Amino acid sequence: MPIERTLSDLRSRLGGYEKIEEATSRTSIADLEDARLIFINQPQLTKFCTNHVSTAKYNVLTFLPRFLYAQFRRAANSFFLFIALLQQIPDVSPTGRWTTLVPLILILIVVLSLDLFSYPSLSLLLDHFCEHHSRCILDCFDGHFLFTSEPHAMCYIETSNLDGETNLKIRQGLQVTAHDKDADSLSRLSGCMECESPNRHLYDFVGVIRLEGHSPIPLGPEQILLRGARLRNTQWVNGMVVYTGHDTKLMQNSTRPPLKLSSVEHITNTLILALFGCLLAISLVCSAGQTLWKTQYGDFAWYMDLNYGGAANFGLNFLTFIILFNNLIPISLLVTLEVIKFIQAYFINWDVDMHYEPTDTSAMARTSNLNEELGQVKYIFSDKTGTLTCNVMQFKKCTVAGVAYGPEEEGFGDPTLPENLHNDHPTATIIQDFLTMMAVCHTAVPEKTEDTIVYQASSPDEGALVRAASSLGFVFSGRTPDSVIIHAVSGTNLLCDNSIPRGTTCTKKSMYCKLLCIKGTRAALSHHCGMLGEALHRENDVALVMDGETLKYALSFEVRQYFLDLALSCKAVICCRVSPLQKSEVVDLVKRQVKVITLAVGDGANDVGMIQTAHVGVGISGNEGLQAANSSDYSIAQFKYLRNLLLVHGAWNYNRVSKCILYCFYKNIVLYIIEIWFAIVNGFSGQILFERWCIGLYNVIFTAMPPLALGIFERCCKKENMLKYPELYKTSQNALGFNTKVFWAHCLNGLLHSVILFWLPLLIFQHDTVSWNGKTPDYLLLGNMVYTFVVITVCLKAGLETSSWTLFSHIAIWGSVFLWVLFFWLYSTLWPVIAIAPDMSGQAEMLFTSGVFWMSLLFIPVTSLLFDVAFREQLLFTQPFHSIIEFTSLSLRVKRSFWKNLVDEVQELEAKAQDPGEENGVVSQSDVIRSYDTTKQRPAQPQW
Template sequence: MTQNGGASSATVAGIEPRVAFLNDNDANQQLIVTKQYARNVMVTSKYTILSFVPKTIFEFFRVVANIYFLLIALLQLATPWSPTNKFTTAGPLLFVLMVTMVKQGTEDFKRHQADEKQNLRLCRIINAQGQTEMVAWQDLQVGQLVCVENHEELPADVVILATSEEEGRCFIETSNLDGETNLKRRIAVKSTAQAIGWRELQGDFLPQETVCASAVRKLRGSVEHEQPNNQLYTFTGRILLREGDRGETATPLGPENLLLRGCSLRSCAYVVGLVIFTGGETKLLQNSRAAPSKQSKLYRTANSCMLLIFTTMFALCLASAIAASSWNSRNVNRVWYLPFITEPDGASFIVNFFTFLILYNNLVPISLYVSLDIIKVLQANRITADRNMVYEGTRAVARTSELNEELGQVEYVFSDKTGTLTCNVMEFRKCSIGGISYGFGTTEIGRAVAALAGGNADPNGSSTSSSPSPAKAKVNPMFENAGSGGSSVRLDIISTDDVRERVSPALLPEIGRPKEAQVHFDPNIHFDDPGLLRALYAGGKQGERIHEFLMLLSICHTVIPEIDPKTGSVAYRASSPDEEALVKAAKCLGYNFVAPAPLMKVEISCKPSLLPPVTATATHGTASLEPTTKSYTILNVNEFNSTRKRMSVVAVNEETREYILYCKGADNMMLERATTSKNESETEARLKLESHLKNYAREGLRTLVLGRRVLSEVEYKQYNDTYVEASTSLEDRETKLDACAEMIEKNMNLLGVTAIEDKLQEGVPTAIFDLAQAGIKVWVLTGDREETAINIGHACRLINDKMQLLYVNAERIDALSAQLDAMYETPELQRLMRGGQVADNLAMVCDGKALVHVFPSRDTRIKMSAEATANVDMLAEKLLGIAKVCKALIACRVSPSQKAEIVQLVRKGGVSADEKKRKGAQPITLAIGDGANDVSMIQTAHVGVGICGKEGVQAVNASDYAVAQFRFLTRLVLLHGRCNYKRICKVIRYSFYKNIALVISLFMFNFFNGQSGAPLFESFVMAGWNFFLALPIIVIGVYDQDIPEDIVLRFPQLYRCGQHDSDLNMRVFTRTILNSVVHALICFFGCYAGTQITTLGLYVLGTLFYTSLLGAMKLKVVQLALVINKYHAVVMAFSIGLFVFFLLVYPHLTFMSYDMYGVPAQMVLHQRYWTLLLLCPVAAMLIDYTAVAAQQQFRPSAEDILRERFRAGRSKRGSDTVAPMDLPAESSTKSADKITIADQSINENNTNDSKEGKPGQSAPTSTLYVSL
């Protein structure tokens, strides 16, 4: 373990090491200066006092539209070409910039406050005199010694030099890092702990003051370690201690010796450590990276619309410049008195072009992006405030507001299983030991599978199992005289199914009682088979198997018991819910784990009522009425990882001094490492175990296979030497440790199988049904075995018994290619793929072993030839093509990286360039998960949703939205997503609509003023256009509701409009442009024909037309608002009042302009003013209202029908009810353009039983076919 002399010059993991010195402040200070080690401050703010103005201005002008307005403002200010006031563009632009700066400044000020609060927290350092003193976190430096007490948070990354506990151990909680609340074990560096304060097992407590003083007095040397990185679970380094004349002694450091900033100390009085990373170099802050920037599809569509508007504007400027040149050429001699009218030439053409560019600059809505930002923030607040998405006090959280409308266009949902579809509350239900299955009852998933098979699932039935022959079974005396009424029935130790078949029905309730089946009854554990305890107490070979089975559950784990000092109760802290469930199950069955590693203690108790009359034959000591204690010393731990899929411990039985390997893991890993026996009974037991595995998987139970092996002393020594060498290695430590574990994890005796139930969350089947009805494909990506994944798919109604399952599970690349080719060339699939259709009777099941060939690692792909790469890409294309025509997909045994690869494949629409360019090939994807293994998938999808579950907050921190349960996804997507999509579409259309109308009026007026570029409106009146119209559309963007929310959720088919871009596409946008042009022309020519400019003056006519057009815009808002609420009324009244106030006040501000003085008075006194003000907007909007009425009458949309039915039901019944209506079916045969809505009455009392699939109930048969 040690290395003498010359070690200080070595490198760590092949790179230049980072160094910190022990008790050498001068050397540390020099390193801090020369190496520029980070200060221990947290900075989450974006700006400083000096950088705030330049950085916000830079970010503001990263938006192309803002650069455009800046150029227009510069043209107005710096040239004589502007036909309007020089400040009409600069003023609004400056106002928008100020609003943005105030918003950014307010948010950043809050971040500064949070940073200051964090940086001024106090911690305890050890000074040169060996005493502790309090300093602020921000003053902590690399190389200082710190002392952290129980329940305190670590201020920096610290190497553990000594602790108060036995053998230098301590425990930490890492919820601030990874969200896990279980305690994790850490140990001090043995060489330093022995130097300053080593406490042996059962040793005396060492006072904190003594250890701190010793640390300063005795420790000299340095720590060489890796450079700062974001790997939370790895650490490589070594500590070099100077020991007088003997030189330096090197001791390797690993992650078990490191405490990270943000974690909290638990179950330990104090820890003394050396600071090695501070501030932004700590692993916590290295992981504090923003999620990848995402931009919604609708935002990109708006940018495309903006590009079209820019093109249109330049076309208008060019047309006006050409018309001006033509007019000047024809009239230059006739209007000789106008000095600026000259023969047209190139210079005058350029001047005219820029004059019209300034005049028409409002064609681009300056308020669009600001309005969208405000609206999206308010929409996000509404999502967070939704009381219908609260579970156990946990609300939905919109972590970003940029993707609110993206939620309304989702086509694929990728879901994890454990903790997402299921509760992640593990419950020990059944087990198989020695070929016998124990445990009554079935699961929700088991009932679903039984129903699909046409059988009736007995709620008290057990899984199918086999038993040893009665002749070879050990007779249990407790089953003598078990019959009622004096009859004698002898039962062997057999499966619980056989017990149920052979025992009188009157006794069945007794057999299924959890209190009888458990030694320490726990109401949260529903294991209810007393046969296990009876077999245990009866002894014999089966009793020994059960004893070893329960001992393994009590020992082979990383669970930590934490005792409440007030109540004395023990709470288990586990790294996973599965481990906690197994340890609790062992406790309930009498094997109570009470002391953690390294000296683990298990108290074994018995159930007196189940004890046989004679207990002398119980060789394992479980039949004593008094609890007995078994002690095991844990020597080595081979930890679980996603590659090994198992964990094991090597323990020494303190009584027998045997070296025992206990191992548990996934079935595919454990079965291939089990010993093969020629004994007929052992072979039969293994076959039954494998059968039970399949049965448990059919019930959706999570299984682990348990194995045991006794090691010889020589074999253990050989293994331990390799283990020590691997654990102290500075390079490839994890790989070497895995190889070391392979040395002994072989030829194991199988003890049995555990079966844990992870129940489906409430509402999951209904949620998946609704998502499917909305046209959203749900793909489940899980690490579970195939049978479990398929049966959970049945239980949650993702697949059904009428579906044909397409399996992609070949393990070799040639076999996989043949498998995909056979599917791909099927005529039926080819027809579906060509038509872009989805078959309701097809589902795909993929295995992770097959996907390894479809998604090779980056290193593998680099080494592949061009031909091999092309073959792999072809496999991915074929897989995607087949999967797209399937209604559902289940991927089992997949790794986190494979989850992300699947999402990426669907998101990009394939891997070839042609596929990417094909229309509709890039659907909107949503990924939902709850654990760290879902982070890559969540960040890869367009929209990431995290479940606030039991596996930490990594998924939530990486997500865009967070919900408490999967069922809330329907409300988030189908309600909030759909409504926000429609609202944003209205805002974008209206923003362009109102500005186009204004500019078209200016364009038309130029045909009446000799193409001079003179504006029809006074400059500041024209500049106020966006202000007078901004608020009403913001209210629509936040509160508009076309259909009541309960009806929206009842009819998921309504969601499909967003998937087809129905509310905003180039066709709809072109219609918006034409609509705006028509309204502008009606108002312009109506006002022009109804007045005489020669008598009224230019700005009187202009203000009259402006007011008329403003009225039309207000009426358009009213038409867009399908539901008028108090917010609409207040804002509409305010915006009208604002305009009236402006007309009353502005004309008197003559220092700004004299042009408007007296204009409003003349206008309102004109005899035709009020008539034109009423007729022009009404005439313009009459076209719209007529068109809408005709469309609703002759070609109604789904929304139109439901609104009409809702209003009819409300008027008749006085409540929110949808009345049934008879509508003729559409004549069109394009099924792809239609959705189906069940004709059913909707009200609060009508439950959605058809979705739950209750027997004897079905949806009404009449159907409405509604064209999209």
């Protein structure tokens, strides 16, 4: 019979399984030509997908392209690759052919090493192989089961990895095959199965099985076991494979992990492009200036032979100036950020406040690229089961015949209940009935292991009740088909269903972020999460609750904008019974349309999609395995640790990275803009003011430590204050520390400093100041003097940017100045002992013995920083943390004053006590020893 006719008959029989959908969201149920035909115990006519699944970031083929693509997405790397290519053109580069390419290769090697060896989730090969074919009876597939170890081909499954639900579900096979319990019966089966093609809908399945000697039997979702589900209370299951590998519904709902860049990096890339545009403009102006200078003075400067080697060529001059000024964009920025973020990741891993003692689990940063992104989160998407809740229920209290039992401490340890039961209390009979019902009225299944019994319940509530009854002497040890099954739960927080008390879970919500709960369990459980309170303080006191079927239509192209507008106008949005792909679609909708930083947190495999879709993904190492934790950017052991991760590490890292980036651009602008001022006085010849090795080591040695100190140890406030005043998070959340306005302000500040640091020394030397040995200064002595002032100024600027001084801060700032002085002194004494830099010979002696230099040293750097000191951020642009720092400092001074006065009073009283002449004086120690007589008998103790 043709497949089309078979499925048509099937729809007429199974109208309940048919889905009416729009053409844009139609699944393979309606794609008749894609229906799957599987033969039982026969060779397959169609080659199906194997069960090979790879979860690696890289493999052998894609390793190099994906790595290079990830790195050259950064504008800085692309820029320096362009400069390295320009340097290969003959007679163009004034700084050599390899001065950019070699550092760039070293940077890529360092980043690659961190990717491959530092983070377990980024290893090169993490392939997982499970070989299954369409007639094998194994796991790791979607399959139709034929018979099980349980009666009537029943089995219990848990689908927490698929939809987040932890309650046990019952699946039942076909009655035709329910009594076949051996391999021979299985091998004798013959026929075929026709079903829908692979799709992502977890709760839909349409198919028909044709066994020889039997009429066609329809199949629905109750006869299918999905990959990712766990067997419970069922020893074994035999069946036939329907979908394998990437055809399974779990893999259909999975998404490829994206290459994530933080918003700070995106802004930095944009600003680097803008700075590159400025570089092109500057090079164009300098090339034009060189042409004009040659036109005006070329005839008088015949000895310079300006036409030699194409020096007059405007295009080559333009490329020369691009290479000369390329260091306006710091090449060390990328390495510095990699080191800083790497250490920041270890700070997260080492935080003892995020260490969970019961399981000995610490927080783990699985990537360091998003450390600063943690400080800008505005929307949190959270799974509920196992994430907002611990998915653990404990029997706390109960009331029997109007009498309340249960202390306030952890667990149930009230001895009054068993005493009233055994001491002929008036309520003893009612207590006995109550405990009996707790022990028998449930759907739990006991699992006996030696002398212990483990209860597998359809919900944590039932398990808590059965365990409580067992601890009170009413032990449930088994069940028969005649057992009466009702649902009865108890707990501290109550829901009502036909006036029967029920227990539920509760969490405290205290965040300065909007929370959207995406979960797989009942929406009623969120009433006690603070999201569906009686008073929703917002312009619209409304909460939106939506299930997966409704969400399918809400996410369609025609109405998704209306759904988003409605969701944003509500205080809380709860989506229940949704598939993993729907979770990621909701996150992606908010991420793309609202343009805010999103964070997704979950603990199960069904949360992997939204964790990877959000800007930042946080996995919780819970009871549902490590799938979410292994696929996340950051993993924690408890949801409560998210507070420390965001408010402390997120805000700190954002502040550190922002200051580091701004400072790196500032210090490079200060030094290399001076080359532009020098070009004005040298006829735009391309001559450099500073010695070549001094230019090369500026970012590598002399100014390398201050940005590291800012990026690693900088703290705007202490951890206690960050947690005590969550308002401090708004500074990083609203990107007040790093944006286009702040960036260009730092660039203008560096421009101003470069003007002062170049033109003032030039004015001082314009009259040819003579040194002690009779020599007059040349351009190189001027360059060394300016270079010294630049190093001192930018190091002091780092001190002004520092809010929290540490030992490393002092070493970074003062040590950098000392390194330059030491290098300068040694470098100027090498020649002629070592044939290096003969033009630097004696420069240090001439500079350090010049009175003009020492006078300028006290005047010029201070003049440069006067503007920064006079117009500090605390005075003009006060942030919340400035007030907190001031308040904390004031409180500390008050406390110190109090303790100082108290210590003075105590010392005064001690002095009086040691003086026998004082009225309240005591006998000195020497007098006590002299009057002590061990030969005298002690008086007896008086009788009272």
